[in-house]
Amino acid sequence: xxxxxxxxxxxxxxxxxxxxxxxxxxxxxxxxxxxxxxxxxxxxxxxxxxxxxxxxxxxxxxxxxxxxxxxxxxxxxxxxxxxxxxxxxxxxxxxxxxxxxxxxxxxxxxxxxxxxxxxxxxxxxxxxxxx
Amino acid sequence: xxxxxxxxxxxxxxxxxxxxxxxxxxxxxxxxxxxxxxxxxxxxxxxxxxxxxxxxxxxxxxxxxxxxxxxxxxxxxxxxxxxxxxxxxxxxxxxxxxxxxxxxxxxxxxxxxxxxxxxxxxxxxxxxxxxxxxxxxxxxxxxxxxxxxxxxxxxxxxxxxxxxxxxxxxxxxxxxxxxxxxxxxxxxxxxxxxxxxxxxxxxxxxxxxxxxxxxxxxxxxxxxxxxxxxxxxxxxxxxxxxxxxxxxxxxxxxxxxxxxxxxxxxxxxxxxxxxxxxx
Numbered sequence: 184x185x186x187x188x189x190x191x192x193x194x195x196x197x198x199x200x201x202x203x204x205x206x207x208x209x210x211x212x213x214x215x216x217x218x219x220x221x222x223x224x225x226x227x228x229x230x231x232x233x234x235x236x237x238x239x240x241x242x243x244x245x246x247x248x249x250x251x252x253x254x255x256x257x258x259x260x261x262x263x264x265x266x267x268x269x270x271x272x273x274x275x276x277x278x279x280x281x282x283x284x285x286x287x288x289x290x291x292x293x294x295x296x297x298x299x300x301x302x303x304x305x306x307x308x309x310x311x312x313x314x
Numbered sequence: 315x316x317x318x319x320x321x322x323x324x325x326x327x328x329x330x331x332x333x334x335x336x337x338x339x340x341x342x343x344x345x346x347x348x349x350x351x352x353x354x355x356x357x358x359x360x361x362x363x364x365x366x367x368x369x370x371x372x373x374x375x376x377x378x379x380x381x382x383x384x385x386x387x388x389x390x391x392x393x394x395x396x397x398x399x400x401x402x403x404x405x406x407x408x409x410x411x412x413x414x415x416x417x418x419x420x421x422x423x424x425x426x427x428x429x430x431x432x433x434x435x436x437x438x439x440x441x442x443x444x445x446x447x448x449x450x451x452x453x454x455x456x457x458x459x460x461x462x463x464x465x466x467x468x469x470x471x472x473x474x475x476x477x478x479x480x481x482x483x484x485x486x487x488x489x490x491x492x493x494x495x496x497x498x499x500x501x502x503x504x505x506x507x508x509x510x511x512x513x514x515x516x517x518x519x520x521x522x523x524x525x526x527x528x529x530x531x532x533x534x535x536x537x538x539x540x541x542x543x544x545x546x547x548x549x550x551x552x553x554x555x556x557x558x559x560x561x562x563x564x565x566x567x568x569x570x571x572x573x574x575x576x577x578x579x580x581x582x583x584x585x586x587x588x589x590x591x592x593x
Contacts (some may be wrong), residue, residue, distance in 0.1 A: 184363035188452040188460055195417065198423055203562065205560065206511070208561075277575075278583075285566060
């Protein structure tokens with residue numbers, strides 16, 4: 184019995200259909216967190232155009248806002264940020280020992296998802312205005 | 315020399331035995347291909363691996379047809395398959411009543427006890443897929459190497475050990491017993507550890523079961539403050555409670571319904587409180 188078989192980690196993400204709510208919450212939270220970090224870099228790049236004067240900054244922003252893809256990405260950014268905030272609040276409660284039973288933690292995750300959806304849909308007219 | 319075997323016997327006994335063996339093998343093959351298990355049979359797909367058998371060195375799934383009985387559990391089905399079709403099918407089991415913790419398996423995509431899981435209760439009660447616990451080395455078929463799990467359990471010193479020898483009987487208050495009640499239910503099956511994504515990626519992480527064990531003794535009022543402090547040191551180390559990312563996987567799969575995440579979170583708060591304490 185010197186030999187054994189390692190089934191590895193592949194099975195984890197290959198089984199995403201069987202993920203429980205808590206697992207999805209974790210996956211989304213990680214994903215949105217990384218997206219927000221990535222966004223920070225582009226954010227700094229855009230802001231630093233102000234180094235070459237106010238006009239350059241205004242031009243950059245106006246130029247970007249004219250692009251439909253930027254507007255759509257902004258909606259996506261809002262979705263990501265809102266979910267990260269709401270689920271972050273959920274995790275805060277989890278850390279404080281509130282709503283830790285399986286049922287409550289599932290419902291609070293679904294609530295943050297639904298709330299994110301509502302906020303994002305409601306914001307679409309604002310973001311896409313005047314395109 | 316032999317008086318038992320008449321010399322007149324012309325057939326070779328070895329050949330005769332082989333013929334009988336082949337006959338039995340044929341019967342077995344027939345039984346497994348056309349089993350008399352009724353129309354409503356359960357299809358049992360079982361993970362097979364055996365480093366000592368040539369065609370099982372590469373893991374595969376074997377299919378068995380098991381008659382559906384009212385209340386049949388996954389363990390019952392496995393026992394039926396082993397006794398009826400293939401005696402080499404290997405899995406651990408003992409008490410059959412969710413107490414010994416030896417038959418934690420990966421059943422239809424979730425860690426469950428074979429003896430506690432009725433086929434009828436599964437989301438797909440026609441096809442039951444049984445695999446060894448994920449994130450453990452497979453030794454043979456459904457048997458996994460539990461050494462690492464036991465090492466993690468031992469790391470939290472899972473035994474009652476007051477600093478001073480007590481004079482007489484050490485009584486515990488009802489409230490305190492109530493507090494640690496759920497944490498005492500652990501049967502060391504390893505389902506939680508196997509379900510934990512963090513434990514899968516961090517071999518040093520104590521894991522839900524060990525932390526739950528630590529919880530059981532940390533909150534036991536019969537151990538003194540000094541001992542409690544020692545226990546906290548183990549719990550709040552880098553690969554202790556802080557590795558938990560509250561995925562709730564362990565709590566979801568625990569066959570004894572221990573609120574593992576809750577216990578881990580409570581120990582995190584204890585660790586913070588003890589570090590913030592400046593008086």
